[in-house]
Amino acid sequence: MKAEPRTRILLIAAVAWALFAPLTTAGHVEEQTPGRAEGWLIPETAATERSPVPVTAAMIEKGKSFYLSKCRRCHGQDGTGRGPDADPAHAPSDLTDARRASRNPDGVMFYKIWNGRANPRMPAMKSEISQADVWAIVSYIKTLRNQGPLQDKAPGGSHRRR
Numbered sequence: 218m219k220a221e222p223r224t225r226i227l228l229i230a231a232v233a234w235a236l237f238a239p240l241t242t243a244g245h246v247e248e249q250t251p252g253r254a255e256g257w258l259i260p261e262t263a264a265t266e267r268s269p270v271p272v273t274a275a276m277i278e279k280g281k282s283f284y285l286s287k288c289r290r291c292h293g294q295d296g297t298g299r300g301p302d303a304d305p306a307h308a309p310s311d312l313t314d315a316r317r318a319s320r321n322p323d324g325v326m327f328y329k330i331w332n333g334r335a336n337p338r339m340p341a342m343k344s345e346i347s348q349a350d351v352w353a354i355v356s357y358i359k360t361l362r363n364q365g366p367l368q369d370k371a372p373g374g375s376h377r378r379r
């Protein structure tokens with residue numbers, strides 16, 4: 218009988234934990250769900266998605282003009298991430314890096330551009346241009362990529378993040 222109040226307290230604590238733990242973890246789930254790596258909002262199916270718009274020279278030209286007006290200020294004319302608005306503390310990804318490119322299938326890039334991200338900040342395009350125009354940008358930025366894996370980049374450069 219002596220142990221009973223203590224047991225009761227433990228029981229209350231356990232019940233309280235069971236009730237509130239899901240609420241407190243819910244906020245973290247938001248950031249840690251797979252497919253939302255580091256704040257990008259990327260659906261599970263993204264990696265297999267391809268442009269529904271036929272990729273033509275004209276489409277790539279259109280993508281280029283959007284790139285120059287919307288992306289150059291951070292990613293730079295050549296895509297290496299040295300635009301005038303680039304944040305030195307959170308450099309925009311080097312879009313020419315062949316190793317990074319292999320981790321960014323078309324659909325993944327589409328959603329990165331479409332949804333943007335909060336921190337480090339990249340503006341979402343979904344409120345500015347159409348999906349077809351974002352696919353045009355995806356096609357254009359692929360032309361900025363270095364082709365071979367033997368690019369002479371600093372080993373383990375600043376763009377290791379996924």
Ligand code: HEC
Pocket residue numbers: 255283284287288289290291292302303307308309310311312317318321326329330337338339340342354358378379
């Ligand atoms: C305000 C500056 C800014 C603008 C404008 C901007 N970006 Fe970015 N972008 C960033 C930053 C910062 C990152 C890196 C985020 C990180 O650390 O993962 C990034 C990352 C990316 C990535 C991911 C690359 C990778 O290897 O993961 C792509 C693709 C991209 N940007 C394309 C674009 C395109 C296309 C546009 C124009 C429609 C654009 N960005 C406009 C700042 C910007």
